[in-house]
Amino acid sequence: MNIELPRGVQDILPEDIPYWHLVENTARKLFESYNYEEIRTPIFEYTELFRKGTGETTDIVMKEMYTFTDKKGRSLTLRPEGTPGVIRAFLTNKIYNQKPVCKVYYIGPMFRYERPQAGRYRQFHQLGIEVLGRKDPYIDFEVIKLAVDLLKNLKLENLEVEINSLGCIKCRPNYREALINYFRKYEDQFSPIDKERLERNPLRLLDSKDEKLIALKDQAPQPIDYLCDECKIHFEKLQKYLSLDNIKYKLSPKLVRGLDYYTKTVFEITTTTLGSQNAVVGGGRYDNLVETYGGPSIPGLGFALGIERLIILLKQQNHISLPYIPLIFITLSEDYVEAGIKLAKILRTKYRVDMGSPQENLRTQLKWADRLGSDIVIFLTEEIVKNKLKIKNFKTGEEKYTDLNLNTILEDIETML
Numbered sequence: 001m002n003i004e005l006p007r008g009v010q011d012i013l014p015e016d017i018p019y020w021h022l023v024e025n026t027a028r029k030l031f032e033s034y035n036y037e038e039i040r041t042p043i044f045e046y047t048e049l050f051r052k053g054t055g056e057t058t059d060i061v062m063k064e065m066y067t068f069t070d071k072k073g074r075s076l077t078l079r080p081e082g083t084p085g086v087i088r089a090f091l092t093n094k095i096y097n098q099k100p101v102c103k104v105y106y107i108g109p110m111f112r113y114e115r116p117q118a119g120r121y122r123q124f125h126q127l128g129i130e131v132l133g134r135k136d137p138y139i140d141f142e143v144i145k146l147a148v149d150l151l152k153n154l155k156l157e158n159l160e161v162e163i164n165s166l167g168c169i170k171c172r173p174n175y176r177e178a179l180i181n182y183f184r185k186y187e188d189q190f191s192p193i194d195k196e197r198l199e200r201n202p203l204r205l206l207d208s209k210d211e212k213l214i215a216l217k218d219q220a221p222q223p224i225d226y227l228c229d230e231c232k233i234h235f236e237k238l239q240k241y242l243s244l245d246n247i248k249y250k251l252s253p254k255l256v257r258g259l260d261y262y263t264k265t266v267f268e269i270t271t272t273t274l275g276s277q278n279a280v281v282g283g284g285r286y287d288n289l290v291e292t293y294g295g296p297s298i299p300g301l302g303f304a305l306g307i308e309r310l311i312i313l314l315k316q317q318n319h320i321s322l323p324y325i326p327l328i329f330i331t332l333s334e335d336y337v338e339a340g341i342k343l344a345k346i347l348r349t350k351y352r353v354d355m356g357s358p359q360e361n362l363r364t365q366l367k368w369a370d371r372l373g374s375d376i377v378i379f380l381t382e383e384i385v386k387n388k389l390k391i392k393n394f395k396t397g398e399e400k401y402t403d404l405n406l407n408t409i410l411e412d413i414e415t416m417l
């Protein structure tokens with residue numbers, strides 16, 4: 001029997017949950033204030049969806065997918081990223097008929113068969129946004145701003161926003177040709193996979209983690225030098241809006257990102273403190289993806305943020321205050337179970353309340369209270385007959401007898417904390 005944790009996945013234990021809630025709540029609040037609504041799509045989809053969307057020549061599709069066949073022989077894949085599922089839902093539910101613009105966010109697990117290391121797992125979580133139906137550069141700015149503001153609201157520092165433009169279906173072919181001509185000179189040094197990429201999708205070569213290719217990248221042509229007028233203006237406007245809002249960014253002419261569907265704007269937010277897993281957010285525009293899936297011609301864009309990497313950063317930078325609600329432990333004896341239930345009901349409106357077991361003696365219950373890290377212990381014992389209740393601050397040792405009156409009890413707890 002193998003009950004070990006599978007390689008590359010991890011438990012998120014209760015002690016870490018406050019970080020998850022903080023990230024999720026901060027994101028929901030921010031996104032909703034910009035009129036984004038939540039969407040939840042399935043964990044698995046037909047494999048085709050990712051092959052076509054994410055792209056045949058990407059690392060994700062070539063190496064990283066968890067693909068399986070179901071009992072009817074259909075090929076399914078655990079989603080490696082969020083965008084294809086959101087677009088599929090947009091098409092399946094004909095959301096484009098209901099709204100001129102669809103602005104959504106998602107939070108959930110993604111799956112990639114990668115070599116596990118710090119900040120890289122086989123099940124990890126992303127939160128992301130997608131906008132469908134806007135082609136103007138203002139919205140590129142809004143999407144980048146949302147990622148920046150989310151990190152800012154979480155008080156994160158040492159982050160860098162990198163942007164680039166990849167051009168559109170009109171100007172990209174020229175760039176592609178220039179890139180092929182450049183890399184062809186070195187083709188004999190390439191692995192078979194990279195040779196194939198050179199033919200099918202030379203942009204992928206710029207995103208390679210292979211040392212030879214990284215060295216060649218420096219001299220390679222840059223997409224920004226091949227942009228058509230429309231793409232140029234789009235990119236300039238985006239930069240203007242970022243500057244207007246004092247968002248610092250760096251032009252990264254070689255940034256292409258690991259997915260096939262990007263057009264025009266791509267961006268990444270990286271940190272200097274995560275070692276080689278330094279990307280926290282990645283995103284960009286995908287003006288042809290909806291059409292690729294057989295849908296109407298509707299432009300789109302979005303980003304995805306890795307929650308695990310973000311939480312590693314939050315812990316490193318450790319000036320975040322997590323919400324804390326004091327724990328009140330009520331010791332209980334058989335005679336006062338009813339009084340205990342009533343008292344706990346009131347206290348729970350404000351505090352976390354845990355109860356002892358009426359079958360255990362007082363000493364055992366106090367040991368539990370101690371090990372649970374209780375802030376206050378309330379003794380629901382014989383003294384109740386005298387209409388008195390003992391309250392003890394378990395951290396300082398301070399004790400007090402209080403009248404058996406709910407208002408008085410609440411007041412006394414408040415002053416003792």
Ligand code: ATP
Pocket residue numbers: 081112114119120121122123124125126257258277278279280281282283304305306307308309
């Ligand atoms: P990397 O270059 O680190 O492999 P990526 O380009 O594959 O990242 P994206 O597909 O852009 O990543 O996903 C967006 C974000 O999701 C990343 O910036 C990162 O924070 C997170 N992420 C991606 N893959 C993993 C993983 N295997 N484990 C944990 N987080 C991940």
Ligand code: MG
Pocket residue numbers: 258
């Ligand atoms: Mg990757």
